[in-house]
Amino acid sequence: xxxxxxxxxxxxxxxxxxxxxxxxxxxxxxxxxxxxxxxxxxxxxxxxxxxxxxxxxxxxxxxxxxxxxxxxxxxxxxxxxxxxxxxxxxxxxxxxxxxxxxxxxxxxxxxxxxxxxxxxxxxxxxxxxxxxxxxxxxxxxxxxxxxxxxxxxxxxxxxxxxxxxxxxxxxxxxxxxxxxxxxxxxxxxxxxxxxxxxxxxxxxxxxxxxxxxxxxxxxxxxxxxxxxxxxxxxxxxxxxxxxxxxxxxxxxxxxxxxxxxxxxxxxxxxxxxxxxxxxxxxxxxxxxxxxxxxxxxxxxxxxxxxxxxxxxxxxxxxxxxxxxxxxxxxxxxxxxxxxxxxxxxxxxxxxxxxxxxxxxxxxxxxxxxxxxxxxxxxxxxxxxxxxxxxxxxxxxxxxxxxxxxxxxxx
Amino acid sequence: xxxxxxxxxxxxxxxxxxxxxxxxxxxxxxxxxxxxxxxxxxxxxxxxxxxxxxxxxxxxxxxxxxxxxxxxxxxxxxxxxxxxxxxxxxxxxxxxxxxxxxxxxxxxxxxxxxxxxxxxxxxxxxxxxxxxxxxxxxxxxxxxxxxxxxxxxxxxxx
Numbered sequence: 001x002x003x004x005x006x007x008x009x010x011x012x013x014x015x016x017x018x019x020x021x022x023x024x025x026x027x028x029x030x031x032x033x034x035x036x037x038x039x040x041x042x043x044x045x046x047x048x049x050x051x052x053x054x055x056x057x058x059x060x061x062x063x064x065x066x067x068x069x070x071x072x073x074x075x076x077x078x079x080x081x082x083x084x085x086x087x088x089x090x091x092x093x094x095x096x097x098x099x100x101x102x103x104x105x106x107x108x109x110x111x112x113x114x115x116x117x118x119x120x121x122x123x124x125x126x127x128x129x130x131x132x133x134x135x136x137x138x139x140x141x142x143x144x145x146x147x148x149x150x151x152x153x154x155x156x157x158x159x160x161x162x163x164x165x166x167x168x169x170x171x172x173x174x175x176x177x178x179x180x181x182x183x184x185x186x187x188x189x190x191x192x193x194x195x196x197x198x199x200x201x202x203x204x205x206x207x208x209x210x211x212x213x214x215x216x217x218x219x220x221x222x223x224x225x226x227x228x229x230x231x232x233x234x235x236x237x238x239x240x241x242x243x244x245x246x247x248x249x250x251x252x253x254x255x256x257x258x259x260x261x262x263x264x265x266x267x268x269x270x271x272x273x274x275x276x277x278x279x280x281x282x283x284x285x286x287x288x289x290x291x292x293x294x295x296x297x298x299x300x301x302x303x304x305x306x307x308x309x310x311x312x313x314x315x316x317x318x319x320x321x322x323x324x325x326x327x328x329x330x331x332x333x334x335x336x337x338x339x340x341x342x343x344x345x346x347x348x349x350x351x352x353x354x355x356x357x358x359x360x361x362x363x364x365x366x367x368x369x370x371x372x373x374x375x376x377x378x379x380x381x382x383x384x385x386x387x388x389x390x391x392x393x394x395x396x397x398x399x400x401x402x403x404x405x406x407x408x409x410x
Numbered sequence: 411x412x413x414x415x416x417x418x419x420x421x422x423x424x425x426x427x428x429x430x431x432x433x434x435x436x437x438x439x440x441x442x443x444x445x446x447x448x449x450x451x452x453x454x455x456x457x458x459x460x461x462x463x464x465x466x467x468x469x470x471x472x473x474x475x476x477x478x479x480x481x482x483x484x485x486x487x488x489x490x491x492x493x494x495x496x497x498x499x500x501x502x503x504x505x506x507x508x509x510x511x512x513x514x515x516x517x518x519x520x521x522x523x524x525x526x527x528x529x530x531x532x533x534x535x536x537x538x539x540x541x542x543x544x545x546x547x548x549x550x551x552x553x554x555x556x557x558x559x560x561x562x563x564x565x566x567x568x
Contacts, residue, residue, distance in 0.1 A: 034568040272513070272541045276482055281540035283518045325535075328484040332519040332536030340515050388513050 027256070033239070035263045035271070040236035044277040047116045047223050051326035052129050052315045053216045055168050056223060064164040065221025068214060073154055074138060076102065076145035076183070082137065082218070085109045091352035092225065097363025101143035106298065108363035111356050113227040114278040114349055116219075119329035123345045123361040124304025125284060128330045129320075130222050131215035132313035139185050147185035147192050148211040153177060155214055169213045173206035208312070212319040227278065227351060232408040251408065258405025261398055268375075268392055268402070279350035279409070288379040288387035289360055290343020296362055301344040305335065340386060354410040368403045454565045463560040468492065468499060468551050470560040479539065479566070484519060487534045488527070491551065498530025503552035506534060511546055542566045 028036065037043060050056035068074065072081045085099045086092040092112035099105040107123055115121065120128060127133040137143040138151050155161045156172055165172055180203075184195035196204070235250040251259070262270055273285050284301040291298050308330065313319050315327035324331065345361050353359070358366040365371050376399075378389035394402065460471040468491055475486040491499045504523045509516035519538035526532055539545060547562045 031568055038568060272543065275541060281482055281518075283540045285515070328536060329519075332484060332522060332538070334516060334518055334520045336516045386514075388515055 027260075028239075032260070032263050036236050036239065036259075038275070039232075039277060039279065041227060041229055041233045041277050042237060044117070044227070050116075050129065050131075050219060050223070052320040052322040053131050053219050054321040055213075055216050056220050058168060058220060060164060060168055061217045061220035062224055063221075064161065064168065065217040065219070067161070067164075068155075068218055069221055074144060074146060074151055076147075076150065080144060082134075085137075085143075086112050089355075091355035093356040095357065097358050097366075099143070101137070101140070102145040103142035105140070105142045106296070107361050108358065110348060111352055112222055112225050113352060114280075115225070116223040117278060118282055118346075120282065120284075120304075120308070120346060122304060123348075124300050124307075125346055126304035126307035127311065127313075128308050128315050128327075129219065129313075131212065131219035132311060132315075134215040134218035134222075135211060135313060139187055141188055145188075147183035147188055147196075148207055149180060149184040149195070150182060151214060152207050152210045153180070153182075156210065164217075165210075165213065168217070169210075172210055175203075175206070208319060212313055215313070230351065230409050232405075235408065252404070254401050254404045255408055257398070258401035258403065259408075261394070261402050262405055267394065267398075269390065270375075273347040274350050280347040282347065284341065284344040284346055286340055286342070286344040286387045287375075287389050288343070289345060289362075289364075291362075292343070298361065299342055300361070301346075302341040305333070305341060309333070340388075342386065350406055351409045353406055368406055369399060372399045372402055454567065455562060459562060459564075461560050461562050463549075463551060463558040465556070465558045466494065467556045467558050468560060469494070469496070470549050470551070470562070472547065472549065472562055474537070475533070481566070482538070482540050484536050484538050487521070487537050489532045489534055489549065491530045491532070499553065500526065500530065501532075501551055501553055503550070504532055504534075505550045506547060507550070508545060508547040510541070510543060512544060517545075517547075539564075539566055542568060 055061040069082045069086075072078050072084075074081065080101055085094045085101065086109065087094055093109045094100075097108060099107065099109045110123070115130060119125075121130065121133040127136070135148070138146050139148060152175075155165065156175070157177075162172070180199075181195040183192050184199060184207075185192045186196050187193070199207070231250060235247065238246045238250055261267055265271070273281055273283070275281050284304075286300075290300050308314055311317065315322050315330045316324055320327070348359075353368060358364070359368070359371050365374065372394070375389065376392050376394060378387060378391060458471065459473050460469060462469055471490040471492075472487055475488050479485070489504070491501060491504070493499050506521045506523075507517070517538070518540050519536050521534045521536045524533050524535050543566065545564045545566065547564060549560045549562070551558050551560065
């Protein structure tokens with residue numbers, strides 16, 4: 001009797017498995033299928049133009065930018081380059097909670113894949129172009145600790161850079177390097193600042209022009225960092241073209257369950273912010289991660305907004321190559337009068353998370369399970385609750401499935 | 411069909427298509443991959459996106475300048491303002507605000523009126539939508555005599 005039941009069960013299971021697999025791809029609704037396509041790299045399209053940078057798509061600028069990116073001599077003590085924190089094998093991140101340059105910085109290093117598609121750079125969007133962004137790490141005391149005079153001096157005294165520079169931007173201004181200080185910048189320590197303010201206006205302008213051009217070469221290089229295809233992207237293109245078999249190979253049942261959850265507006269709301277082929281809407285959202293006092297204080301976008309408006313290197317500034325009406329993002333920047341921007345951060349990409357851990361602007365979480373549990377019960381901020389999240393009720397199995405799906409994006 | 415008429419494929423619905431999908435898709439799968447879909451969401455608002463202002467003084471028709479609405483990209487809209495009798499209105503002031511009421515956030519960009527195109531038509535640049543769901547747009551309208559607002563609800567879906 002028992003063996004009879006067992007036989008039936010086994011037969012049932014045998015019959016069931018092939019049927020279930022045969023229907024896997026068809027389990028998606030048309031809407032889900034459209035969502036999947038919108039998330040695939042096939043939907044990314046070419047890198048958008050960078051009107052504020054005349055040499056953005058010039059191969060010579062790409063080459064110069066690549067050399068600059070890996071050049072440790074551009075830091076104050078020759079100890080680090082951009083690539084120290086943005087390591088190619090870690091999806092251009094560093095694996096640390098908070099980046100460490102000359103000193104510990106206050107934020108986690110984001111990936112550079114897809115950065116050329118962003119309207120706003122940094123967690124708080126305090127820069128609006130890749131080239132103006134690239135100027136900051138050189139001078140940030142905790143990052144490369146140098147100064148614009150130091151960087152320009154180094155670049156223009158190197159024969160290769162000099163030749164590259166000349167072919168891209170024309171003959172560089174003449175500087176009397178003997179009389180100029182080793183370092184000078186309007187930010188940084190007081191020595192550097194005092195040295196900067198002793199320079200003549202014309203000298204400052206000339207230094208800034210070369211400095212901005214160095215940023216423009218770095219922009220050109222970073223525009224070539226195409227996001228690598230993942231198993232998820234292969235899955236979606238198989239879904240478009242193939243029948244069942246390859247799809248079953250490309251995604252496990254668990255991953256498919258996670259995928260469905262990710263697209264289910266009732267159960268999760270990930271797609272509101274993490275949408276499009278980079279799994280980011282590029283916008284600023286408050287998910288209750290801001291810190292408004294004490295150590296690690298971080299107000300996010302509210303200060304980033306002020307900073308980008310004041311930046312002399314922004315798209316509307318004198319070092320930009322754009323016509324004012326080409327500065328779409330800065331020209332239409334939202335200055336939300338409400339509290340929402342306090343503690344808002346830019347939605348990060350969910351691609352390559354395995355390589356870019358730990359997570360969030362302050363690197364507070366080292367695993368994706370922890371991140372999902374954070375979303376399960378968003379922080380209660382009492383009467384000052386300004387975040388945009390709603391609690392979720394996923395069970396452990398569902399959390400694991402969601403994480404499994406996210407891991408397809410590596 | 412106006413550019414904003416609901417395209418059937420983008421009306422929010424949930425059709426179980428077990429087993430059917432691969433066949434339907436095989437034909438144009440490759441084509442889809444080559445023509446990258448820049449548009450993630452389609453647009454939808456009722457009544458051809460025409461609304462009456464709160465105090466009834468104006469009829470406002472607001473639509474994206476392009477056939478489809480590009481998600482996550484700045485784009486222009488054309489807004490047509492008429493009085494109650496359908497005559498074009500040249501305003502002294504027109505501006506836009508809005509957001510997602512359900513989620514407690516405003517617009518991710520600040521659209522700007524850049525041009526009066528004549529016949530009550532205005533070009534507004536810098537619209538940006540970065541998520542699906544229900545968006546509210548509020549048009550603030552002013553003539554020397556009247557100030558009024560017109561609210562348009564826009565439901566974006568995949």
